[in-house]
Amino acid sequence: MEWKVRYFDYPLQFGIHEKEYTEIIKDTLARGAYILGEDLMRFEENLAGFVGAKYAVGVGNCTDALLLSLHAAGVGRGDEVISVSHTFVATIEVIKFWGATPVFVDIADDHNMNAALIEKAITKKTKAIVPVSLNGRICSDIDKLVSVAEKHGLAIIEDSAQSLGATYKGRGAGTFGLAGCFSFYPAKLLGAFGDAGAVVTDNTEFADKIKMLRNHGRGKGTDINLWGLNCRMDNLHGAILDFKLTKLPGWIKRRRAIAGLYNSGLAHLKQLRLPSPPVEGGDYYDVFQNYEIEAENRNELVNFLNARGIEVMLPWGGKGVHQFTALTLNTFNLPRTDELFRKVVMLPIYPELDDEQVKYVAQAICEFYNAGQW
Numbered sequence: 401m402e403w404k405v406r407y408f409d410y411p412l413q414f415g416i417h418e419k420e421y422t423e424i425i426k427d428t429l430a431r432g433a434y435i436l437g438e439d440l441m442r443f444e445e446n447l448a449g450f451v452g453a454k455y456a457v458g459v460g461n462c463t464d465a466l467l468l469s470l471h472a473a474g475v476g477r478g479d480e481v482i483s484v485s486h487t488f489v490a491t492i493e494v495i496k497f498w499g500a501t502p503v504f505v506d507i508a509d510d511h512n513m514n515a516a517l518i519e520k521a522i523t524k525k526t527k528a529i530v531p532v533s534l535n536g537r538i539c540s541d542i543d544k545l546v547s548v549a550e551k552h553g554l555a556i557i558e559d560s561a562q563s564l565g566a567t568y569k570g571r572g573a574g575t576f577g578l579a580g581c582f583s584f585y586p587a588k589l590l591g592a593f594g595d596a597g598a599v600v601t602d603n604t605e606f607a608d609k610i611k612m613l614r615n616h617g618r619g620k621g622t623d624i625n626l627w628g629l630n631c632r633m634d635n636l637h638g639a640i641l642d643f644k645l646t647k648l649p650g651w652i653k654r655r656r657a658i659a660g661l662y663n664s665g666l667a668h669l670k671q672l673r674l675p676s677p678p679v680e681g682g683d684y685y686d687v688f689q690n691y692e693i694e695a696e697n698r699n700e701l702v703n704f705l706n707a708r709g710i711e712v713m714l715p716w717g718g719k720g721v722h723q724f725t726a727l728t729l730n731t732f733n734l735p736r737t738d739e740l741f742r743k744v745v746m747l748p749i750y751p752e753l754d755d756e757q758v759k760y761v762a763q764a765i766c767e768f769y770n771a772g773q774w
């Protein structure tokens with residue numbers, strides 16, 4: 401297939417700053433700074449500042465971030481943890497890993513957890529809530545979510561894997577609860593050249609515990625203070641991500657501009673449900689990790705776009721976590737999530753796309769629905 405618009409283009413992204421990356425890699429390697437070095441510490445400090453949290457702790461990936469955070473929050477055997485099925489399996493596998501039980505609530509029209517349904521899902525066993533701010537947008541009604549959690553004494557561990565830099569009323573994704581967990585998977589807003597992740601928190605004791613858990617239970621010296629794991633972020637990734645973090649605001653701006661273009665090209669189509677368009681000065685500052693739409697005749701639309709050289713994606717292959725039968729979580733009644741997975745498709749969105757490509761995608765979608773020209 402000769403693609404005209406790729407869904408991702410890693411080599412293109414690399415090429416733009418190849419010189420800087422090469423220098424950073426050479427410098428870091430020449431210093432022999434591989435594990436828990438000053439580059440990682442610097443990145444952690446800058447990341448915390450960017451998010452608006454007191455501490456950031458670099459870990460191997462966001463799955464590690466969630467795993468360690470749940471453990472540090474005291475989630476264990478017999479507990480229940482409330483989350484959503486419209487997420488990557490990582491969000492849920494970490495709950496199972498500690499012997500706890502995931503409890504799903506349905507999503508709202510923003511494709512994130514419906515805060516109005518949380519209270520009904522709480523039982524005596526509920527220990528934590530893991531809201532997922534998908535696609536670069538903080539869950540709608542996070543205020544309500546926080547107040548329900550406070551009322552019932554539940555920890556909030558945010559899965560902010562997809563929302564670095566997003567804000568709600570000026571407050572950063574990842575800062576609404578005890579901890580926020582970020583992914584630097586290559587396709588993410590801030591992508592590593594491999595796996596990396598981070599936990600952010602304002603809680604000193606919690607941050608210290610995550611630091612020990614990621615490093616075999618060690619504190620500053622060689623003493624082992626608790627059972628831990630090896631979940632460290634490589635120092636080399638700290639160095640690379642620290643450079644990339646300086647570019648992130650510009651990349652986010654470009655993603656928002658692309659989302660605006662999609663919105664103006666597609667908003668008139670009744671067959672689609674689009675994400676809220678980017679607005680300046682509103683409550684939400686969305687960062688558009690993905691441009692996830694709901695579309696009538698989705699499968700035919702995907703084939704039509706592919707035939708025009710446009711690569712699109714279904715999130716996680718087109719299934720929510722409760723729909724993977726091997727995971728035996730299919731007893732939940734989640735009508736809005738089920739509806740979403742019948743219709744959902746994600747359009748290409750990344751800073752290197754040019755306006756003509758975005759218009760080409762929107763034009764093709766208009767053509768499919770026979771709705772006239774751009």
Ligand SMILES: Cc1ncc(COP(=O)(O)O)c(C=O)c1O
Pocket residue numbers: 461462463464487488490491532559561562582583584585595596597
């Ligand atoms: C919502 C969500 N949660 C968790 C993860 C896991 O992140 P990682 O691949 O860094 O472990 C991802 C990444 O794909 C994600 O999108």
